[in-house]
Amino acid sequence: MTGAHEVIRTALEEDVGPGDWTTLWTVPSGRTADAWIVAKARGVVSGLDVAREVFRTVDARLDVRLLLEEGARVEPGQRVVELHGAARSILTGERVALNLLQRLSGVATITRQYVDAVAGTGVRILDTRKTTPGLRALEKRAVRAGGGENHRFGLHDMVLIKENHIAAAGGISAAVARVREANHRGLRIEVEATTLAEVDEVLANVAHRILFDNMPLPLLHEAVERVRSHRGPRLEMEASGGISLETVRGVAETGVDFISVGALTHSAPALDLSLLISAR
Numbered sequence: 001m002t003g004a005h006e007v008i009r010t011a012l013e014e015d016v017g018p019g020d021w022t023t024l025w026t027v028p029s030g031r032t033a034d035a036w037i038v039a040k041a042r043g044v045v046s047g048l049d050v051a052r053e054v055f056r057t058v059d060a061r062l063d064v065r066l067l068l069e070e071g072a073r074v075e076p077g078q079r080v081v082e083l084h085g086a087a088r089s090i091l092t093g094e095r096v097a098l099n100l101l102q103r104l105s106g107v108a109t110i111t112r113q114y115v116d117a118v119a120g121t122g123v124r125i126l127d128t129r130k131t132t133p134g135l136r137a138l139e140k141r142a143v144r145a146g147g148g149e150n151h152r153f154g155l156h157d158m159v160l161i162k163e164n165h166i167a168a169a170g171g172i173s174a175a176v177a178r179v180r181e182a183n184h185r186g187l188r189i190e191v192e193a194t195t196l197a198e199v200d201e202v203l204a205n206v207a208h209r210i211l212f213d214n215m216p217l218p219l220l221h222e223a224v225e226r227v228r229s230h231r232g233p234r235l236e237m238e239a240s241g242g243i244s245l246e247t248v249r250g251v252a253e254t255g256v257d258f259i260s261v262g263a264l265t266h267s268a269p270a271l272d273l274s275l276l277i278s279a280r
Contacts, residue, residue, distance in 0.1 A: 004050050007134055008057050011096045020092045033087035033279045037101065039074040040272040044112045046070055046142035047104030051081055054097040059089030071108060071145035080273070087279055094275050103135070104142040105271035111146025111264050117245055123252040123259055126151045126238070130262040139265045151260055159189045163213070172198060176205040190238070199223050203230045211260075214241030217250055224255045 037051065045068055052064040062085035074080060081101075083090055114125045125148040131139045140150045152158035161175045169175035172191060179189055190209040193199045196219070202210050203226070212223050220239060227235055238258040239251050251259055 004053060004138060005057075007100070007138065008050070008054050008096070010134070011099070012054070012057060012093075015096050016092060020088075023088050023091045027088050027091065029088065031087040031279055032085060033083075033090055033277050035083040035090050035275055035277040036079045037081035037083075037098070037273055037275050039078045039080055040076055040274055042075055043073070043105055043109035043271040044146050045072055045074055045080055045101070045105045045271070046108035046145040047101045047138065048081060050104065050138065051097040051101040054100065055083060055090065055093040058093040059086055061085055062089055062093075071147075073112075087277065090275075090277060098273060098275060100138070102270035102273050103132070103268075104138055104145075105273065106268040107139050107142035107265055108146035109271050110268040111143050111148040113245055114248055114259075114261055114264065115147035117248050118252040118259065121249075121252040123256060124149050125248075125264075126258050126260040127264045128240075128260050128262045128266075129154065130266040132265070143264055146264075148264060149258075157187070159183065159187050160211070161189070161191045162211075163192055163194070166192070172201040173205055176202075176207060180206060193223070196223060196226065199226050203227065203232065203235070207235060209236040209238055209258075212237065212239045212256065215239070217254065220251065220254050220256075228255070 048066045048068065048070060052066060055062045055064050062083060065082040067082060068080050111125065118125065127140055127143040127148060127150055140153065143150060152160065159179050161179065166172050166175055169178060176191060189207045190211055191202045191207045192211040192213050193202050194213050194215065199210065210227060212220055215223060224237060227237055237256040238260055239256045240260040243251055243259060243261055248259060
Protein backbone atom coordinates (compact mmCIF):
# COMPACT_ATOMS: atom_id res chain seq x y z
CA MET A 1 0.00 0.00 0.00
CA THR A 2 2.74 2.43 -0.99
CA GLY A 3 1.63 5.97 -0.26
CA ALA A 4 -1.75 4.94 1.13
CA HIS A 5 -1.27 5.91 4.77
CA GLU A 6 -0.65 9.59 4.11
CA VAL A 7 -3.50 9.70 1.57
CA ILE A 8 -5.82 8.19 4.15
CA ARG A 9 -4.77 10.58 6.91
CA THR A 10 -5.18 13.58 4.61
CA ALA A 11 -8.58 12.41 3.37
CA LEU A 12 -9.87 11.81 6.90
CA GLU A 13 -8.64 15.20 8.08
CA GLU A 14 -10.38 16.80 5.11
CA ASP A 15 -13.66 14.95 5.69
CA VAL A 16 -13.94 14.77 9.48
CA GLY A 17 -12.31 18.06 10.41
CA PRO A 18 -12.89 18.88 14.09
CA GLY A 19 -15.62 16.23 14.40
CA ASP A 20 -18.33 14.13 12.74
CA TRP A 21 -21.07 15.96 14.61
CA THR A 22 -23.96 14.23 12.85
CA THR A 23 -22.77 10.81 13.96
CA LEU A 24 -21.67 11.95 17.41
CA TRP A 25 -25.01 13.62 18.09
CA THR A 26 -27.31 10.92 16.66
CA VAL A 27 -25.67 7.58 17.48
CA PRO A 28 -25.26 6.43 21.10
CA SER A 29 -21.60 5.94 22.08
CA GLY A 30 -22.00 2.28 22.99
CA ARG A 31 -23.93 1.23 19.89
CA THR A 32 -22.32 -1.56 17.83
CA ALA A 33 -23.20 -2.52 14.29
CA ASP A 34 -22.62 -4.92 11.44
CA ALA A 35 -22.00 -3.41 8.01
CA TRP A 36 -21.17 -4.48 4.49
CA ILE A 37 -19.78 -2.75 1.43
CA VAL A 38 -21.82 -4.01 -1.50
CA ALA A 39 -21.24 -3.72 -5.24
CA LYS A 40 -24.10 -2.06 -7.14
CA ALA A 41 -22.56 -2.59 -10.58
CA ARG A 42 -20.47 -5.15 -12.43
CA GLY A 43 -16.75 -4.45 -12.33
CA VAL A 44 -13.31 -5.23 -10.91
CA VAL A 45 -12.38 -4.32 -7.35
CA SER A 46 -9.18 -2.64 -6.27
CA GLY A 47 -8.25 -0.95 -3.02
CA LEU A 48 -10.02 -3.26 -0.57
CA ASP A 49 -7.03 -3.13 1.75
CA VAL A 50 -7.06 0.68 1.46
CA ALA A 51 -10.70 0.75 2.56
CA ARG A 52 -9.82 -1.53 5.48
CA GLU A 53 -7.00 0.79 6.49
CA VAL A 54 -9.39 3.76 6.47
CA PHE A 55 -11.67 2.10 8.99
CA ARG A 56 -8.74 0.91 11.12
CA THR A 57 -7.31 4.43 11.14
CA VAL A 58 -10.63 5.71 12.46
CA ASP A 59 -10.86 2.90 15.03
CA ALA A 60 -8.24 0.18 15.40
CA ARG A 61 -10.78 -2.01 17.24
CA LEU A 62 -13.04 -2.43 14.19
CA ASP A 63 -13.18 -5.93 12.73
CA VAL A 64 -12.83 -5.45 8.96
CA ARG A 65 -12.90 -8.53 6.75
CA LEU A 66 -12.13 -8.46 3.03
CA LEU A 67 -14.35 -10.92 1.19
CA LEU A 68 -12.56 -10.78 -2.17
CA GLU A 69 -9.02 -10.62 -3.53
CA GLU A 70 -7.54 -7.58 -5.26
CA GLY A 71 -8.57 -7.62 -8.93
CA ALA A 72 -11.59 -9.88 -8.45
CA ARG A 73 -14.62 -9.40 -10.66
CA VAL A 74 -17.85 -8.44 -8.88
CA GLU A 75 -21.53 -8.54 -9.74
CA PRO A 76 -24.33 -6.26 -8.49
CA GLY A 77 -25.39 -7.21 -4.99
CA GLN A 78 -22.12 -8.94 -4.12
CA ARG A 79 -20.57 -8.15 -0.74
CA VAL A 80 -16.93 -7.15 -0.87
CA VAL A 81 -16.16 -6.02 2.71
CA GLU A 82 -17.71 -6.96 6.05
CA LEU A 83 -17.38 -4.83 9.20
CA HIS A 84 -18.22 -5.30 12.89
CA GLY A 85 -17.74 -2.84 15.73
CA ALA A 86 -18.62 0.64 16.92
CA ALA A 87 -21.38 2.13 14.81
CA ARG A 88 -19.93 5.63 15.17
CA SER A 89 -16.57 4.53 13.79
CA ILE A 90 -18.10 2.75 10.80
CA LEU A 91 -20.18 5.80 9.90
CA THR A 92 -17.26 8.22 10.26
CA GLY A 93 -15.01 6.15 7.99
CA GLU A 94 -17.71 5.33 5.44
CA ARG A 95 -17.28 8.13 2.91
CA VAL A 96 -13.49 8.17 2.73
CA ALA A 97 -13.36 4.37 2.44
CA LEU A 98 -15.97 4.38 -0.33
CA ASN A 99 -14.40 7.31 -2.19
CA LEU A 100 -11.06 5.52 -2.43
CA LEU A 101 -12.52 2.09 -3.10
CA GLN A 102 -14.88 3.37 -5.79
CA ARG A 103 -12.12 5.38 -7.48
CA LEU A 104 -9.58 2.56 -7.52
CA SER A 105 -12.15 -0.05 -8.55
CA GLY A 106 -13.21 2.23 -11.40
CA VAL A 107 -9.62 2.32 -12.65
CA ALA A 108 -9.33 -1.46 -12.40
CA THR A 109 -12.66 -1.93 -14.17
CA ILE A 110 -11.92 0.24 -17.19
CA THR A 111 -8.44 -1.28 -17.45
CA ARG A 112 -9.96 -4.76 -17.59
CA GLN A 113 -12.28 -3.61 -20.37
CA TYR A 114 -9.31 -2.46 -22.47
CA VAL A 115 -7.36 -5.63 -21.71
CA ASP A 116 -10.34 -7.79 -22.70
CA ALA A 117 -10.79 -5.75 -25.90
CA VAL A 118 -7.28 -6.65 -27.14
CA ALA A 119 -7.28 -10.26 -25.94
CA GLY A 120 -5.43 -12.59 -28.28
CA THR A 121 -3.35 -9.87 -29.98
CA GLY A 122 -0.41 -10.00 -27.58
CA VAL A 123 -0.64 -6.25 -27.03
CA ARG A 124 -0.10 -4.96 -23.51
CA ILE A 125 -2.20 -2.10 -22.15
CA LEU A 126 -0.23 0.62 -20.35
CA ASP A 127 -1.22 3.49 -18.11
CA THR A 128 0.29 7.00 -18.22
CA ARG A 129 1.22 9.78 -15.79
CA LYS A 130 -2.27 11.28 -16.17
CA THR A 131 -3.15 10.33 -12.62
CA THR A 132 -4.92 12.03 -9.72
CA PRO A 133 -2.31 14.04 -7.79
CA GLY A 134 -1.37 12.13 -4.65
CA LEU A 135 -3.00 8.89 -5.81
CA ARG A 136 -0.51 7.76 -8.47
CA ALA A 137 0.83 4.72 -6.61
CA LEU A 138 -2.67 3.51 -5.77
CA GLU A 139 -4.06 4.17 -9.25
CA LYS A 140 -1.15 2.41 -10.91
CA ARG A 141 -1.69 -0.56 -8.62
CA ALA A 142 -5.36 -0.53 -9.67
CA VAL A 143 -4.25 -0.68 -13.32
CA ARG A 144 -2.32 -3.85 -12.52
CA ALA A 145 -5.35 -5.26 -10.71
CA GLY A 146 -7.30 -4.78 -13.95
CA GLY A 147 -4.70 -6.67 -15.98
CA GLY A 148 -2.82 -3.68 -17.37
CA GLU A 149 0.81 -2.72 -16.92
CA ASN A 150 2.50 0.39 -15.63
CA HIS A 151 4.45 2.76 -17.86
CA ARG A 152 7.05 4.89 -16.07
CA PHE A 153 6.04 5.91 -12.56
CA GLY A 154 7.37 9.44 -12.91
CA LEU A 155 9.78 11.67 -14.75
CA HIS A 156 12.76 10.04 -13.05
CA ASP A 157 12.64 6.40 -14.16
CA MET A 158 12.61 6.56 -17.97
CA VAL A 159 13.46 9.04 -20.73
CA LEU A 160 10.43 9.83 -22.87
CA ILE A 161 11.24 12.45 -25.51
CA LYS A 162 7.94 13.94 -26.58
CA GLU A 163 6.81 16.60 -29.02
CA ASN A 164 7.63 19.57 -26.81
CA HIS A 165 11.04 18.19 -25.85
CA ILE A 166 11.80 17.74 -29.56
CA ALA A 167 10.72 21.29 -30.34
CA ALA A 168 12.73 22.76 -27.47
CA ALA A 169 15.83 20.65 -28.23
CA GLY A 170 15.90 21.45 -31.93
CA GLY A 171 14.81 18.11 -33.33
CA ILE A 172 14.78 14.39 -32.59
CA SER A 173 18.44 13.80 -33.43
CA ALA A 174 19.59 16.67 -31.24
CA ALA A 175 17.39 15.53 -28.33
CA VAL A 176 18.55 11.91 -28.51
CA ALA A 177 22.20 12.93 -28.82
CA ARG A 178 21.96 15.02 -25.65
CA VAL A 179 20.26 12.19 -23.78
CA ARG A 180 22.86 9.65 -24.86
CA GLU A 181 25.63 11.94 -23.66
CA ALA A 182 24.01 12.60 -20.29
CA ASN A 183 22.36 9.23 -19.59
CA HIS A 184 24.79 7.95 -16.98
CA ARG A 185 21.89 6.22 -15.20
CA GLY A 186 21.34 3.89 -18.13
CA LEU A 187 17.66 4.77 -18.40
CA ARG A 188 15.61 3.37 -21.26
CA ILE A 189 14.89 5.88 -24.03
CA GLU A 190 11.57 6.29 -25.81
CA VAL A 191 10.94 8.82 -28.57
CA GLU A 192 7.61 10.10 -29.87
CA ALA A 193 6.87 10.25 -33.60
CA THR A 194 3.81 11.66 -35.34
CA THR A 195 4.89 11.39 -38.99
CA LEU A 196 6.79 8.88 -41.14
CA ALA A 197 9.65 11.34 -41.45
CA GLU A 198 9.92 11.40 -37.66
CA VAL A 199 9.76 7.58 -37.58
CA ASP A 200 12.74 7.50 -39.94
CA GLU A 201 14.62 9.97 -37.75
CA VAL A 202 13.97 7.87 -34.64
CA LEU A 203 15.21 4.77 -36.49
CA ALA A 204 18.40 6.61 -37.38
CA ASN A 205 19.12 7.20 -33.69
CA VAL A 206 19.64 4.87 -30.75
CA ALA A 207 16.49 4.34 -28.68
CA HIS A 208 14.63 1.46 -27.07
CA ARG A 209 11.03 2.28 -27.94
CA ILE A 210 9.14 4.44 -30.42
CA LEU A 211 5.83 6.05 -29.49
CA PHE A 212 3.40 6.51 -32.38
CA ASP A 213 1.25 9.39 -31.21
CA ASN A 214 -2.19 10.18 -32.64
CA MET A 215 -1.56 8.37 -35.92
CA PRO A 216 -4.60 7.42 -38.06
CA LEU A 217 -4.78 3.66 -38.65
CA PRO A 218 -3.47 3.68 -42.26
CA LEU A 219 -0.45 5.76 -41.18
CA LEU A 220 0.06 3.59 -38.10
CA HIS A 221 0.11 0.43 -40.25
CA GLU A 222 2.77 1.99 -42.46
CA ALA A 223 4.81 3.17 -39.48
CA VAL A 224 4.77 -0.32 -37.93
CA GLU A 225 5.95 -1.88 -41.19
CA ARG A 226 8.72 0.70 -41.47
CA VAL A 227 10.00 -0.20 -38.01
CA ARG A 228 9.74 -3.92 -38.73
CA SER A 229 11.73 -3.61 -41.95
CA HIS A 230 14.50 -1.58 -40.32
CA ARG A 231 17.77 -3.50 -40.24
CA GLY A 232 18.99 -2.13 -36.94
CA PRO A 233 18.08 -3.30 -33.44
CA ARG A 234 14.32 -3.79 -33.18
CA LEU A 235 12.51 -1.01 -31.40
CA GLU A 236 9.55 -1.72 -29.14
CA MET A 237 6.46 -0.01 -30.56
CA GLU A 238 3.85 1.85 -28.55
CA ALA A 239 0.71 3.61 -29.77
CA SER A 240 -1.16 6.34 -27.93
CA GLY A 241 -3.48 9.28 -28.42
CA GLY A 242 -7.26 9.31 -28.27
CA ILE A 243 -7.61 5.53 -28.24
CA SER A 244 -11.03 4.38 -27.03
CA LEU A 245 -12.63 1.04 -26.26
CA GLU A 246 -14.18 1.19 -29.72
CA THR A 247 -10.87 1.73 -31.51
CA VAL A 248 -8.33 -0.11 -29.35
CA ARG A 249 -8.72 -3.47 -31.09
CA GLY A 250 -7.95 -1.98 -34.49
CA VAL A 251 -4.86 -0.29 -33.09
CA ALA A 252 -3.73 -3.56 -31.50
CA GLU A 253 -4.09 -5.39 -34.79
CA THR A 254 -1.52 -3.10 -36.45
CA GLY A 255 1.19 -5.05 -34.66
CA VAL A 256 2.32 -2.61 -31.98
CA ASP A 257 3.62 -4.04 -28.71
CA PHE A 258 1.98 -1.60 -26.32
CA ILE A 259 -1.00 0.73 -26.23
CA SER A 260 -0.97 3.48 -23.61
CA VAL A 261 -4.30 4.88 -22.52
CA GLY A 262 -4.56 8.00 -20.37
CA ALA A 263 -8.26 7.35 -19.83
CA LEU A 264 -7.45 4.45 -17.51
CA THR A 265 -6.71 6.98 -14.80
CA HIS A 266 -7.93 10.39 -15.97
CA SER A 267 -11.44 9.36 -17.05
CA ALA A 268 -12.32 6.15 -15.21
CA PRO A 269 -15.89 6.25 -13.86
CA ALA A 270 -16.13 5.28 -10.20
CA LEU A 271 -17.48 1.78 -9.62
CA ASP A 272 -20.81 2.03 -7.80
CA LEU A 273 -20.43 0.63 -4.28
CA SER A 274 -22.35 1.38 -1.13
CA LEU A 275 -22.19 0.64 2.59
CA LEU A 276 -25.18 -0.93 4.35
CA ILE A 277 -25.31 -0.88 8.15
CA SER A 278 -27.35 -2.83 10.68
CA ALA A 279 -27.15 -1.65 14.30
CA ARG A 280 -27.15 -4.23 17.05
